[in-house]
Amino acid sequence: MYIIKIGGNVLDNPERLQRFLIDFAALPGPKLLVHGGGKIASTIGLQLGIAPQYVEGRRLTDAETLRVVTMVYAGLINKNVVAQLQALGCNAIGMTGADANAIPATKRPVKAIDYGFAGDVGGPETINATAIQALLQAGLTPVFAPLTHDGKGSLLNTNADTIASVLATALAPFYTVKLVYCFEKRGVLANAAEDDSVIPHIDEHTYQHLKATGVVKDGMVPKLDNAFAALEQGVKAVLIGEAEALPELIGGGSFSGTTLVWHHG
Ligand SMILES: Nc1ncnc2c1ncn2[C@@H]1O[C@H](COP(=O)(O)OP(=O)(O)O)[C@@H](O)[C@H]1O
């Protein structure tokens, strides 16, 4: 099965999103979509007078921000994606980690920095894989917003790349899971300014080198950390590429993004 994640730069562009959803809806077999939307949450927050705050690239989720991200992720984005998929004949069902207790989490402990209502997810055994399997077996396509819950009544904000990785890992014992991170570039690039400089294959060793030399940075670092963690824990394949090139990415032809390589044993 495919678990596909789309980020803020795709969600923010209606034409790009529509093209992606057409291809996603056409994928045969069980599938699951995870969306982010950090960029849209920041824009809507600003319109409401709530400026986004980041420390080292991570959002601080105070009580007001939690209200904004709940409205934007679980409401505006999630329900519009579900409606668009329904129009394409894909029987989508919108989810957060609170729904069906799919993804329990704990509020990140306050150390040097207080990230507020940020949720840290435990191991794959904490995921309610049974409920997600039941949805898949009923022919439904779960669409996850990047929110989890603490089991005490509060939603928590959790990075969408992490949600995709942990769901992929939790479902790996039951399905051959291929995890696909779709974003606005054609893959992991050797040169940020050169769109055609896609690195076709990256293993752990190469990744450490790319990170140390600053070729891979910013949002790509947590994405690849999550991706290698998923491979280590039984996910069959991880692909990274352009949302609009989903069929090529999955088809594995030339110009088909970056494939992460895991050396077993
Ligand atoms: N070597 C690289 N190749 C491609 N993107 C990179 C690279 N290094 C850093 N990045 C940055 O990582 C970003 C993708 O991560 P992120 O911002 O989390 O995106 P999204 O949430 O849309 O998936 C790209 O937009 C790009 O700016």
Ligand SMILES: CC(=O)N[C@@H](CCC(=O)OP(=O)(O)O)C(=O)O
């Ligand atoms: C805790 C945390 O980092 N939450 C993220 C969730 C959204 C997200 O991951 O969106 P993209 O995939 O579009 O970046 C945030 O609020 O930015």
